[in-house]
Amino acid sequence: MQRSKKVLFLAHCVMNQNTVVSPLARAEGAFERITSMLAASGFGLEILPCLEMRHLGMKREPMSKEEYDVLAYRQLCGQEAARAQGIVDCFWDAGIQVIGLVGIGESPTCSIGNKRGCFMEALAREPFWEDLGKIDIPAFYLKDKTATEFFETTFREWLDNLTCE
Template identity: 45%
Template sequence: MERSKKVIFTSHCILNQNTVVPPLARAKGPYRDIVEVIFNNGIGIHQLPCPEYRYLGLKRKPMTKEEYDNEEFRKLCKDISKDIVTVMKEYLDNGYYIIGLIGINGSPTCSIIGDRGILMEELLSSCREANIELNLIDVPTDYHDGENEKGFIDRFKEFISNAC
């Protein structure tokens, strides 16, 4: 079977809400609506590691970007970013198309739009150094899986359509 050779990079919690700080989870497991759109378009998913989980584990308390922004955590995010860029280059060097990157708006590590999270700061900086340009989208802070009242899924479908 022929591959689509399309892949999208996602923040960890798009596929695994279990790693989200307990009071902030917005879905029971993965964001099914988002994953369904990706699957329906024949796009592969590459899940980013969760630096918050790696740094403090599952029993961490909610923290701000300022609380995470220390030398040790930033180094972890830089190291993760270098690994991700290596993976992106491998895809690109083998004829794949990267649809884009999905972040989590308001996340201290994975927000892309507005106040950028620490992982995304480091990742997008590493991408610039490697001359990798990405289409970017954030899951809005008021989005909950299955509740499309704000039209995010419609915007996400358009994002996918424009990128393909």
């Protein structure tokens, strides 16, 4: 089987909403339709760790970025960002490219765009960051039907454009 030799990094809870702070979960498990599109893309999927769970466990309360912004958490984010760069380097040696990153909009840890989260800030300091296509699953996803359908179209186009590059 010919491999695509292209890989996407995914924020952990794209595939596993069980790690999200309980009242904020938006699916039983994975984001089903996003996952279907990802699987159909032919890209390999590398799931990043859920660092809020690693830091505070499963019984944590919803917290702001400012509340997460302590030395121990910044260190954890830095360590995991370096580990992600190591994965990129390992793939690169085998002719495999990490070409994209899916984050979680408005997360204090995994938001790429507006008010970037702590983990994404650490990833952005690694050399591979600049070459990635990037998209956040927005906070309204699966909460507003029309906006959700619009975003799914946007997401499919984003994947298609990655395929073309």
